Structures are given as structure tokens and as C-alpha cells.
Amino acid sequence: GSSGSPAAADSGAGEGAKTEQSKDNEAADKGGETSVKLAGEEDGGEKRGYRFTWVNPIVGLEYWSIAEEGMAAADEKYGTDTQTVGPTEINIDEQIKQIDAAVAAKVDGIITMALDPEAFKPAIDRAVDAGIPVVCIDTDAPDSKRQYYAGTSNFDAGMEAGNKMAELTGGKAKIGILMGGINAANMVARVEGFKEAIKEFPDMEVIVTEDSNADLLTGTQKAQAMMQTYPEMNAVFGTSSTDAQAAGKVAEEMGVVEDYCIIGFDDMEDTLQYIRDGVVDATTVQKPYEMGYLGVELLVQTIEGNGPAEQIIDTGVTIVTKENVDNYK
């Protein structure tokens, strides 16, 4: 059994708060698609031999390991090879360097997660201009020339969490937020979405925000201090994969599980267990496996010219609660 994972600005991605996925850009990319048609059969399990590079925002984070499982499955199916590169802590600069290196290495396609759309746009455009197709997963760079995007926006995911909390607390909540990195764009987007959702409820209010650094140990320290300092607090929203677990752990230790509505992010095994036990109330789940799988599949399809017409594939958000915890997948 494996379980929760930490890590700076975990999973989701940073759509800058304002970049919504609605701003589709249909025209942008015809040029990129044409160039790289290598020999390869249409479909099937044959060896295509394409070499893809996946530029991971945080190597070693469970969320992305799941996405990589999806990629591996697609690699298996299409006979491709996807290499993982990337930093172990958030470092946009290094991600960009890796994209450029992959372009220089003339790989057949690049998968990445555009932690900051503005920063990624030039690098993605350079890749596409060099004839290398790019697919964004989890977080989009909507104004770039990338061919496809598969994922859900963090803003929307945050909104779903906010709505769920309103539902669970009857619209009455003093909320403490545990953020997995207060300066990580994807965390900021989730919080903004969350706040957008609770705006409509006059009796819901965020009274404190703390930085857990996406680290379980720091998260528990902060959750504990928050719960003791703000007696009026009755709900916790955790934005990274370890935060709900941290809050749940502390609530359990202090014997105050009943007093708090805890909603988190991602479906780490420990979080799911806490949901079964009624310690954590809900968690917001994106689908990294699907994203990874789609990343490879869309690249193959782009190269072979048979991809879907729609550039944006929404992989959706699921809110997991006690009711659906064993069958949501």
C-alpha cells in the first residue's frame, strides 16, 4: 500500500489564475502539424519507435508518477519511448531548459505541463516551429502553438472543492487554507477558484491561510497551530496532496474530527483511507493517469495526422467522498 505524497506545489498546475481554458485558440497550430511525418503504420501495437520527452515539473511526486504510468501504458500500446526529465523541486527555468534541450536533441514529440503559460509559450513555440509537436497535460499554455491540451484547470477544480464545502457545511464555514506553496501558481489558482465558489455564501469566510510547503511534516505543524489558534475555525481546505492528510492527522490526534469539514486534493491512498474513516470529508481528484496516457496518444496522433479536431480535452474533476470512495475510478 502506498500513500500520500508531498512535494512542492504538487499535482496540478499553474494556470496563471486568470488564464481560463475557455480561451480556445483554434487557428494557431496548423503549421506545426505538417512537418514531422515519420514512417509508421496507422494505429495498432506496432513498433513506431518515436522518442518522446516528458518534461515533468516535479520528478518524484506521486501525482506525476501516476501520469507516467499512463504514459508507459500508451508507450506499450503504440510502441513509443517516453523519457522523463525535469527538476525535483519547482523550477520553471530548468523546465524550459529541458524543453530546449529536447528540441535540440530532435525528439519526436514533447509532453509538458505549463506551470506558467507566459513563461512556457516561447519555448513551446520554438519546439513547434522546429517541427516537434507539443502536448500540454494538466496545465495549458493556451496562447502557445501547442497542438493539444489534456487536463482540467486548477481554477475549476478549486471551484468544485469550494462548492462541495458549501454543500457539506450548509454554507456556514470559517475556513483555514493549507497551501502547498504560497507562491506556486497552481496552488494560487486552486485557492482563487475556491474563493470564487464561496463568494456566493455570505456565511463562508477564509480566516487564515498557511503555507505547508507541500510537506507532510510542516503541514501537520501548521494544521495543529491553526486549529489551536483559531477556535472558531470549522473547515480546512488543503490545496496539495498531503494537506488534507496533515489536517486529518492532527484532527484525529486532537480528537476533534467531528468539528471540522476537511476537503483536500488528489487521491493519495492515505487520503482515501481517511475518507473511508470519516476523518477527511472529500477530496478533489484530477486524472493524472488519463492525462499521461492522452499525452502520448495525442503526440502519436499528431505525428500521424489523425488527431481529434478539438484541441482541448477536458479530463474532468471528480469529488471523492465516503459514498463513492471505492468506486469512483
Add this chain to the structure above:
Amino acid sequence: MEKQIIMQMKHITKRFPGVLALDDVNFEAYAGEILALCGENGAGKSTLMKILSGSYPRSAYEGKILIEGKECRFTDTEKSERAGIAMIYQEISMHLDETVAENIFMGRWKKKKGIIDWKWMNQEAQEYIAMVGLRARPQELLRNLSTSQQQLVAIARALTKNPRILVLDEPTSPLTIQESDKLFSILHRLKKKGIACILITHKLGEVFANADRVVVMRDGRTISASRMEETSEDKIVSEMVGRKMESYYPKETAPIKEVVMEVKNVTVAHPYAANKNIVEDVSFSLRKGEILGIGGLVGAGRSELVDAVFGKIRKNSGELFVDGRKVTIKSPADAIRAGIALVTEDRKTDGIVGGLSIRHNIALASLRELSGYGIMKGKKEKAKVEELFSRMGIKAPGTEVLLQQLSGGNQQKVVLCKWLMRKPKILILDEPTRGIDVGAKAEIYKIMVSLAKEGIAIIMISSELPELISMSDRVLVLAEGKLAGELAREECTQEKIMMYATNIGNQ
């Protein structure tokens, strides 16, 4: 006396990058003798002894060592210690942040049931401290002791090892006469017990007063080995220098002109003892062309006095006039600007930068003068450095050699060059000839005289009374931080200085 050879070094050759430090040296010592090892700075004395003590491991040199006829292969100092060799190093300082007892027993801590027995060590240390005549508690931090007191600790440390061969590399350089006498009485006692004491020194007086034999080295070779009665001071000197030397003290009285510096009521608080002044209300004046000696016992506060004048340490009160104008000196930089230069007592801590070249060290105090708009004038620098380098006869392959590779005496010459480069009005020398060979000493005296002739005023602190008496135009004697007396050249004798220094003269 029939004495047996206790130690032989045969065909020892040692190379450093670019230097042949020892060239096929043969050296032997007898049980129960005091053997002096003499030679110019850089002759290879320290290197030879470091080989004996295992400080340079077996793989780093050629040749072999026989102890009582048995060949020994020392890979580290612990092995040589076991063979009965103890050494007091010339350049190696001790652990300043530890206690006296700790320094004495470092590496050989006494244990009781696996636990270090501080009580025993402090008691034991007390005995050795008393033996060498040190006035300090075993628990005192070494940092709080003066350089000479630290040297006594090093000697105590060597004695605890009960050596059969005791090597002392310039042990008396930082010591006063009384302390030296004490040391020699210890050495004579050891000698009677059959211990071989090898003494490196530049003070020939000591050699003749105490040694049984003397070995002279030059340029990495042994030149002679003779019994004291077979040789003479002149002979040793000429063997060392390779030529005949005239008098050591070339004192000519330069015309003494107007007052260049006046020091008024300098008081410096003791760094540790409360309500005590290490220098108290000292005033004196200094004239152009004059060499002013400052004498006194160790701990009299001579160093503190000049350090305070130079702005190296903080003074509590006192005024300074240079050329009749009052100058405020808060840092060495202020003093240097006022035309003062200071060759400090301990070159290792504040005289040299070991990791930099000779050139960088010599230029260090004159960076502004050797530059324009902040950029060094390379040619000018090189020329001036080369000139001083050869004038002082520094023994090194060139001016780009790192200072830490020079022998102790040559480092001292570099420090002197650094200040001469500035052409100061007032040159303060705190124990300037410490660790310097006779040739270079004479050279330094000559330079002092010629500087004085040029009208430079010189202050010289010295614990070597002959040097103080022969070189000074006037001697100030400090005792317990106060000015105890002033002696003109004519009335200056060892007895008078000692009288004032021990505060008898004041009555």
C-alpha cells in the same frame, strides 16, 4: 666522555616543488648532549627535524633514520613519539580556544575507564607548568596567554612525553632571558638523564653557553659538526653565511633631528582582567633619525603600547602628535596614513598572508601607491618588489612563490619589505629579529641604521638585551604597563634595564 650515538640520519634528501630543501644530509646525535643546529634562514633545519619527527612521512623523502642502530620508518608523528622523539615546532601554533592542560595533553589524553580524566590532567599539567616556569592555571584558555607563555606551554607539552630525543625548533625566539635561562636549566637536567636535546637557534650566545656540539647547515647540506671547544663564533658564522662577517651591530649614530612623534598618556585596558590596565599613562617622544628601544619583561605591555599607537588595538585614552600635528588614529589605516609602520610581534597571525605570493604580500600595504584609479601598476609594482626582494636577500625561487612555502626567517624579511615599501616616517619593529639568522640580522640592523640616516624614526621592541643596547640611541623600560625608566645610550647596561624592568629602579 664516552657517549653513544642514539640517532643517525643518513643520506636524507627532501624536495619541495622547485626547491631542493635537503641534499644528502647526514646527521647524528649522542645520548646526553645538547646539540645545536645552526644555519641561515632556509638552510633546511626545520625540514630536517620535521623528517625526524615523522611530520613528513617516510614516503616524502629519501634516506633513512636509525634510532639506536635500528632503522625506523615513521609514517606519522605518533610513530616517532613511540620511538622516543618529541619536537617543538617552529611554525605550528596551538589550539587557541582550548585550555593549557588540553594543549599539553592533546592526542595523549589520560583516560580512566575510557573516560577522559580531567582532574588528573589538570593536576599533572600543573606540575609541568611549574617546571617550565609558566604562571598560568591549567584551565586558562591558551588565547589569553601571550606568545611567550604559549611557547612555554609547547615546551611543557614536549616534556610530558618523556622523550629520549627532544627537538626544539627555535624555542627561545619568543622567550625573555629569564625564561630562556629556565629552559636551559631544564635542558641541562634532561641531558644528565641521558636525553639528546637538539636545539635549533639563531642566538649564538645560547649555543656557546649551553651546547656540547654544534652542527652547521647551509643550502640543504651539513657543512660542519664540531665540539664547542673546537670552534668559535666567527667560524660558525662564516660557515653559516659562506663568507666572513664583520660586526653584527653596525651601529652608527645618525644625526638625531627634530621630534617627529609625540605620544601622550596612552592607557590601554587589560582585555580580560577587570579594572586593570595593560598599558598605563605612557608618554614618550621620538625624534627623526633616532632608534628608540623599548625593553621590559614579557607581559610588561610593550606590544600593547605600540599596537595602541598604531591603532591595532583600542586605547582608552591618549593623544598622538606627528610632526607637531595631532592625529586621530582609530585603525591601522589611520596610522599608516600618518606615516607609521608596524612589524608585528607574531607574523603568523597578523604579519603575512600565507596563501598569497611574496609579491602580493610585499605590495599589501602600498596598494594605493602602486595603483592609479584603483588599478595596479603592474610594472611599477614588480620593479619595486624585485628591488626589495633582492636587497633583503630573501631566499626563494622568485617573487611569485607563496609565502607559506618560505622558511620562518624569510617570511619575516618579507614582512619587513612590506613596510619598507611604504617609506614610513616612523617604523615600529616589535621583536624584528625573532627567528632571523645572523646574516639577515646584521642585514636588518644595517637597514635600520641606513633608514635612521635617511631621517626615519625607529622604535624597536626587543627582548634581546645585547641587541637593544647596541642598536638603540635611547631605551624606554616598561614594567607592568607603566614607564619605569628611560636610559640614554651612554648609561644603558643590561643591569640597569633589568633593574627598571623588575621595578627596582623606580625607588
Add this chain to the structure above:
Amino acid sequence: MRENSMVKKVFSSKEVGILIPWILICVITSIANPAFISFNNVINLLRSVSITLIGSIGVTFVLISGQLDLSVGSIMGLAGLVTGMFLDKYQAPVWLAILAGLFAAALVGLFNSVIITKFKIPALIVTLGSMYIGRGIINVISKGVPFGSFPENFKQLGQGTFLGVPYSVYIAFLIMAVGAFALKYTVYGRSTMAIGGNMETARVSGIHIGRIVTLTYVISAVCAGIAGILTASRLSSAQANAGTGWEMTIVSAVVIGGTSMYGGSGSIVGTLIGVAIMETLTVAMTMLRVDAYWQKVVVGAIIIIAVGIDTYRRSKAASDKG
């Protein structure tokens, strides 16, 4: 250092200085928010302090000997992960899993010291390299997936209490006592001080530098390993990114506690207070309701002020006496 009572010996004036800012932090926080001195909070604080302290004691020895160890964060993560893997994946008995974790840690320490002493490569480079290597091995082993099905008795180690006090506090206290004793009363401790104070002097005094340095890195690694295993137990989960950046927190805590970065002097009790300051600050910021975005500014300022008070006090003490 005179012959004084044991208490005075332990709290020599050196450590008292840095105690003052810590007490200030505690007093101010308690007044602003009495919850700070609630039983729960104190116990939690003790728990965090104890775990960080264990790692810091090893690093104190490293710094005193004039060396540097940047790999402790990776070692902490690695030890926790290896223990977690043995428990979760191989269902090994607890003692074996812990031994395996400590063994992995000791191995990294040994690697560090062998490279440093045999090849004379600067410690900064070697331990930076092993920091990377250790983190890399963690990634290879875990692929980011934490291990977490631990038996109850293993979880007790980091979560359980005896007489209301977490086990980890007893462990830390024990290690601290042994460390403080070793520093003063064993040949190893004295040799470490000597090497850090002046390596050349130590060498000619017949101290085996290589052996002492090797031992020091292994001690540091094992301490980090213990801290990593306790963390995994405390969280019921061996995280792949555990200990990231921990080396800086620890070196800072040790230096705040008065140990010199350049070797030769330092104190275990000082390290305790340094760790206490760092850990207390994390909680105190929340308790004082300092905005999350401002917290780092405040923490940074307090670190400087705390050491500033200490420095001022010491220089004043020196001149008062004089």
C-alpha cells in the same frame, strides 16, 4: 571553564546568550496566544524539536571538526524510505527494517568520509554530490510513491508517548547526553575539537585525522538516519521528498546555537537551543497570526536578531570583564 557544578558546566555563559531570544519568543507568543503553552502544543513542539535535534547533533560534530555535511537531508529521506520499503514492500520485522534504514544511512556517511579523506576532495563537493546521489536513489526506489503500511509498533515509535512525553524526546535526550559527554570526556570528542581547531597541530599531536573524520561523518549520517526513521514513523508514511532542504535548516540551527562554521568550537546544548528557536518559530508564526506571506520576513529578521543579541551579549561580557 572552572571547576563548577554540573549545571553551570552545561549551561556555560556561551549557551545562555542564545537562550534569551528563545525565551522571548516563547513568552511573547504565550501572552498573545495562551494556546501556545497548551499541553498539546508543547508536546507537539517537543516532538518536532526532538527529531530535528537528533539530526543536528551529528552535524554539530561535523562542524566542530571543521567539516561540512550537505547530505544529511538526503540521508534522512533515504533512511526513512529504506525502512518504509522493508516494512511495506517486504513485510520485514520492525527491527530489521530499522537496521536496514540505519545501514543505508551509515553507508552514505562512510562514502562521504572515504572520498573526503582518501581523495582530499573538498567536503562541500563530496557531500553535495552525495546529496544528489542520495536523492537520486530515493527517486529510483520510490518513483515518488510513498511507503505507508506500517505495523502498529513501528508507528508507536514516532507517535507514542511514555508518561505523556513522546518517545522521540527520550531518544533525542539520550543522544544529546551521549553527544555532550562524548565531546568533553572522550578521546573522540577531544580529537574532533583538536582537528577543527587546527588540523596541522592535531596531526603532529599524533591524532589520526582520517579515523576521526570518518567516524564523524558516519555519526552524522546515522543521526540523520534516526531522524528520518522517526519522521516516517511519526507520519505513518515514508515520503520521497522527506528531508529536502533539511541540511540548511540544520546547519543554521547549529550555527545559531553557537557552533563555528569553521570548526574548533561548539556546543551540543547550544544546538538544542538553536533547533528550539527554528522549530518554535514555525509554530509561533501561526499562533501570532502573522500573515503567511509575511512569515518569512519575520522569521528571517528574528534569526538575525536572535544571534545579534547573543553576539552583543558576548562582546559586552568580554569588555565588562576586561
Add this chain to the structure above:
Amino acid sequence: MRENSMVKKVFSSKEVGILIPWILICVITSIANPAFISFNNVINLLRSVSITLIGSIGVTFVLISGQLDLSVGSIMGLAGLVTGMFLDKYQAPVWLAILAGLFAAALVGLFNSVIITKFKIPALIVTLGSMYIGRGIINVISKGVPFGSFPENFKQLGQGTFLGVPYSVYIAFLIMAVGAFALKYTVYGRSTMAIGGNMETARVSGIHIGRIVTLTYVISAVCAGIAGILTASRLSSAQANAGTGWEMTIVSAVVIGGTSMYGGSGSIVGTLIGVAIMETLTVAMTMLRVDAYWQKVVVGAIIIIAVGIDTYRRSKAASDKG
């Protein structure tokens, strides 16, 4: 060093040693993947090297003077962010925005040096404190949201090229040349070396320690600031977490380049090679298709081996000459 040609002077034997492993890395990578020496990749590599190099030159001076600067990562982020804020939020002209960024950087450097020289607090603590404070200010200013609407001419700075070579390469080369010259041929450089070698000797020789140290920290901060602004320009975005952990990369690069952590010796050309090794490794791993999970292991090992080769060569050279 005798009277040699300029070239020989610059590439004194000290730097050549560490050049060898770098060349090895390049050759091996090029053979395995010729794309490594493609025009595009070389340019990209040059760009990365140049930006890191700028920051490293400042830190080289800091280390040579026997000091330490952990705040460069925060300063880098802060300068980029302030410039970004001026451009994006206040629509300021480019020159003003850059000046504002550099001013903010210099201010942190000044803060460091004043606290260090006036209050005698250890540099590790002070720059750790200002690392926190700087990062905190970034958080307060940005609240995690990057600034990003930059005018085209600002973007050109980090992205544009002249004769096919990025502007940042010219800037870095200029700074490097000035730095190398300053170290060897100016009063400032000489003083820095002396202070790092033996601070007391330097003081007694009339060098104004306070001034030189102050200047050094400001230089280090401004260099980090330039790197931060170039990074913002290169990414078309000023990130709140830019420069996190950068201080370690940089100190490592400088030490790999042969500068001593303990002051007194070092070389700018060595730093260039150290930076080149670190940056090349990142790209080479991708080019060699080394899996990300293994990359850290490989990078760590190569860092140790690279410095090991250099150390071995030097010790051999020393014994050969003798």
C-alpha cells in the same frame, strides 16, 4: 606563474584541471548524440551558462574574501520580480524597471554587509536571514502571481541575439572579463584576496575591511540581480519562486571551479568552468536520455569525479615538479 603570454596567464594550470572533466562530458555526449553540438543546443547552453555565470562571479568574490552569501537566490528572484512589477503593474519604462530591480538587489547586499561588518554576526546567519526576508518580500509583493506583460524590447534582453549569440552571453562575458581583471589587477581584488587569506594581516596592513566586504556583498547582490532580471526577460515572466535553491547551485559551481570555501584563493575562469559543468550536465542528461529518476545519481557522481580528477592532477603536478 612566470612571464608568460596572456593566454597562459588566464588558463593557468589551476583552471585547466577542471576543464578536463568538462571536455570529457561534452565529448561523450556529442558522440552519443550529435545533436549536442548542434547550433541550437550550443546557443541554448551558452544562454544558460551565461545567466548562472553572472550570479556566480559575485559569489566568487564573496568566497574569496572568506565570506558566504546564501541570499543570492532570493536576491535573484527579488530583482526579477521588482523589474517585472515595474514593467507590468506600473508600466514603467524598461530602463527604470531594470534600475529598480538592481536597486532592490543592491539594497539587500548592503543590508547583508552592514549587519555583518557592524554587528559581527556570522555571514551564514545574516545571509540566511536575508534569504528568508528576501523570499518573504517576494511573497508579499507577488502573492504567488507572476508578472508577465513585458514590452518586446525587455524580452529581447534575455531572448534576443546579436550575430546569432544571445545578448546575455555578451553581458556575462563582459562581467567576467571585468571580474577577472579586477581580481588580479585592482586594489579591490588584491584587498579581497588578502582579507580572505588572513583578515588580521589585511587589517594591520591598512586595508579597510569594512569597505571591501561591503563592496563585495553589493557586487554579489547586483550580479544576482542582473541574473534575475535576465531570467525574467528570458522567461517573459517574473516568477515568485525564481531562484529558489539557486545559492547552492552557485556555491557548488564556484567551489568546483577551484575557489576555496574558506577564502583567500579562487579564480573567475575556474568559476566559468564550474558553471559550465553544472549547466552542461543538465542538458547532457536529457541528450543522453538518462531517466530523470537516475539523473541525480549520475550528476552527483560526476560532480565528485570531476573535482576528483582535478585534485588528483594537482597533487600529481606538485609531486612531479618537486
